[in-house]
Amino acid sequence: MLAKRWAELVMNFPKANIFLVVLVAVILGAGAKDAEFSANQRDFFKSTDQHLNDLIKLENEYASDKNIMVIVEPSAKDVFTRNTLRAIQALTEFGWQIPYSQRVESLSNHLYTRVDGDELMVEYLVSDESTLSDQDLAERRQYATGKVGVKDYLITPAGDIALVVVALNLPQDKEGQAAVEVVDYVKEHIKAIRAQYPDVHFRIAGQVAVEVTLPEIVETDGRTIFPIALVLVFLFLTFVLRDLMGNLACIATALVSILAGMGAVLWSGVKVSPILANTPAIIVILAMADCIHVMVNYAQGLAQGLDKKQALIKSIEVNFSPIIFTSLTTAISFFALNFSESPPFAHMGTAAGIGILYAMLASISFLPALVYYLPSKASGVTVFPPMGGLIRFYQPHANKIIAGFVAVMVLLGSLVPLNRLDDNFVEFFDDNLEIRRNMDFLIERISGSVVVNLSLPATSKGGIYDPEYLALLEDLQNKLQQSPNFRSATSLLEVMKTLNRNMHQDDPDWYTIPDSRELASQYLLMYEMSLPFGQDLNNLVNFDRSESRVIVIYDQLSDKELINLEAQLKLWLQLHEFDTDSAVIGSGNLAFAHMQFTNVNNLSKGFVVALVFISFLLIFMFRSWSLGLTSMIPNLFPAAMAFGLWGVISGKIGFGMSVGITITLGIVVDDTIHFLAKYKYGREQLKLNNYRSVEYAMDTVGVAMILTTAMMAITFTSLLFSDFVPNQDLGLITIITIICAVLVDLILLPVILLKIFGDQDTEPAGSGQRAAS
Structure with a gap:
């Protein structure tokens, strides 16, 4: 048997396994040494995107749309006071000093035309407020607040807020670096001008200010999301395993998987976007799911009296096929993100897919080999009671359980139309960020978005x-x-x-x-x-x-x-x-709208392709059309339920949500595979009848399913701490989906197996002995 031979090979040469897994991870991880952060919203587009190229064509023909803005809000609620006008004049002069400045627009230098005799006079609206009388200022205030192209752009109709706009011509070869240079330069100057004009409030906004927030988010998320995920995983494993050395072995397994997955993608020279930046947290979470299954069965083997080596061999053998197939199905769902119209999501899918496959290899080789040398017992697992007894409750209520799930599906399915496709690049940023608040202020008070x-x-x-x-x-x-x-x-x-x-x-x-x-x-x-x-x-x-x-x-x-x-x-x-x-x-907004529509359509195709591949993979694994097709029920139900719940919670289908449904397909399949693998093992290897096989599956894998689901739900909350809203959406929809999945797998799936393949216990109730795991 392949699984047994593999287990014996790993445990007979543990040092070699540890060395090879680490060596390959380091070689792949070397690709990250020259990684760069993304600082351009156009990195979300393919270079062939027609709508983006239309915008670039316009910019080449006329002028760039890239800009940085300073919002001027006087405490007096009147822009046409001499003090505020001096501040605007100072900002206008400063605007020409900004690196890569191409054009500056403000009330100060807006062109005011009039005729003096036969001569056309073109002058600035307020070039020097000291030369204008109060009546002149009043006339020009009336002109500005009523003039098309000035009001709702450089000044509000009420005249209480003004805007200074600096158009930029950033070099294409170093656009991200140049954008950061511009924003840093402006921020430094605004500090000085605030001191000169304490009665005026200044806010920095504009496209370039939004874009440079991306690398800041990547850096912040790197300091928060991954460490939070790692801490949550460690605390969870401490509670479950009560084994410090075992915890460290699991985390080491996750770290080599991250190194391999991220490094392999970064070798290609892609930039680290906020989307790609959360991939290490995802790999940690999914790698831990494999590790928990190995450690749970290892602990159960020790509890049954096996020595350490034999308990590890038994755990590898029992989990060999389930871990391989769950990893393949999960990796397929992530690789399906390459259908995405937005490159950062394809990068994340590839990195996560490679990391998951490496975690598969490491969890059935590196982890048990490392545990063998560590004083690890994972004794905490033994305090969780088996779950097979639930079958006796399910059996008499099977029809009610099925009817209940069908009713829930119909109800949640009716809520799916509440979802709407909607996204906006500014809304990618959490509203606790200064740039998001400034942009919202700009949109609400001065100009549209x-x-x-x-x-x-x-x-x-x-x-x-x-x-x-x-x-x-x-x-x-x-x-x-x-x-x-x-x-x-x-x-x-x-x-x-x-x-x-x-x-x-x-x-x-x-x-x-x-x-x-x-x-x-x-x-x-x-x-x-x-x-x-x-x-x-x-x-x-x-x-x-x-x-x-x-x-x-x-x-909007x-x-x-x-x-x-x-x-x-x-x-x-x-x-x-x-x-x-x-x-x-x-239009950048229009390009995003088209990309999002195309993205959803393409990811829908990716979902179908992934579903077909996963279905055939399960049929091949179980070598049974009936089991393979049965497995589709608990794989599709959670996504449908999550979509309905999302319609109530948010209803907004954005970037994070659109990819969430695709990647969770592979995640929810994991529990189904582990459950059906144990069920099939009971029927074919232990020669148990259908009822006892379902009971055996619940006993051996039920606790691990609950633990992995709890671990993933808890640790996916780390994405909720991101300042990038698509990451938050991805985390929340994943949590909802995997919770729905475990309910379906531990309640509906056993009942379906009982109904389809026979639900009678041929032994007298309470007389049979449960099969040893």
Whole structure:
């Protein structure tokens, strides 16, 4: 028998096993020596992602969307006080000193146009507050709080909060490092400016500030999640095994598995994202499940009078097939994450899968070999009573138990539609983080969170001056404003209409599109000749004036609403006979929405593929179609139950939730395999009838199933301490699923086995002796 030969080989050459397992782990782990942290939200996309490439195309044509912002909130609740305006002026001047600064926008340098005689005057709105009278300030306050493109962007309509925006052109070859450099530079300056203006509150926000939070989270999670998981595992093992040396042997097994799994992936040069960073905690948890099964059966062998070596051989033999197959099924579910549209989840799946397979090898070789040399007894396991007696309670209530589970499934299944697909990159961060609070403040008080860019081609070079083209921009603006979530839009249209009004003595009736292409061209030429440094129109028009960009800001939109908005915009383009291949819609928010939809669809395919592989693997393992198909019931029920419960708890299907269902498939199969393996062992090796085989399985593996489930549920709570919300969601949905799974495996599965294969105890009640494990 292969299992017995393997067990004897391990225990006859324990030192060699320990050496080889450690050596291979160290070689694989060397891949982590040059690991880098991810500091770019675009690392969540594949390089071939069409929607991301549309955004990059827009940035190359016009200007980068990367920015950092400073929110200015005066205690007086009025931005147009001289003290606050001086603070904004100081921030504006500082903005040009920020590394990689490309453009600075604020109330201080916003362009204020007017006509003096025949001359077009272009000046800053508030370049020097000391030169303006109180009446001037009042007029400019009224202008700013009512001007399209200024209100809801640089100032609130109430005039109580302002924004300074610095557009950045970060070098592609070191974008993450450059982003960190920028944020550190800004934070240091804000400390100084706070001291100068104690009556003004400053908050740092913006895309780059959000992105650099990623490596900070990786570092923080590295100091919290993994240590917390390790401590929880150690405390749990101490309670269960009451064996310090055994605990250390189990933890050593987990550590070599982490080294192998993480190192193998990092050899490929991938960056450590917040998703990949929680993989060590996952490997620890799943490696411990294997270790607990080995240690429980080892302790039971000692309690039956076997010597240490024979108890370890017996434990390896009994757990050989279950550990191999549970590890394979769990690894398959993690490898299925390679169906994900987001590379970090694929990286996590690969690292965890390799780590799980290495834990499989280490738990049936390295662990028993190490325990052999340590004064380990795992005596605490013997205090847990066997669970086979529950079968006598299940038998007379079998129909009620099945009906109860079916009722629960129907109830929870009816709650599944409460779930909705929704995600937002800002909401990836826990609301206890300063950047999350600042971004929420920005979204609630000043500007929306969703930015959509449209690049609209004209019919020829210089075609953006045509009144027909400008009329299309006006029609588009009217279309955009119909959305209840619309906040503001910036485009060439606003510039041209403002100039036309200026050239007609600021008569509001002339706030219209210029009458001719020549007139529009002259207006824009005069305007651009008057522009100061850094205030050109390159962010709105391309170099040959054949295309222009419309920047639209919306309040919070769900992924579905955002994709529907894109469909409406594409329909508008088609109706107005735009070349939809030339017209580009680009948005980081939109790219995330599409990726999430694709991610869920792809992971659904991955779930099905994993389920098929696992099903055939179980049929092969049990060499029985009936047992293999029966095992699918306790494998599918927990996921369905968890989905229904999630609809009540949250209802939001984000990144963490979308991968959680896939990876928990492999985890919940573990208990089913261990239970059915012991059941099959009872029937085929011990020649027990069906009833006694179910009872034997409950006796030998029931305690270990409860212990592993409790251990995983407790230690997966470590993910709840992450500041990265997808990690929290992953931890919570996993806890819910594995708790549902153990209830199904220890209650419904035994009843199904009794009903399908016969539930009668052929021996008189109480007269039979339970088979020794």
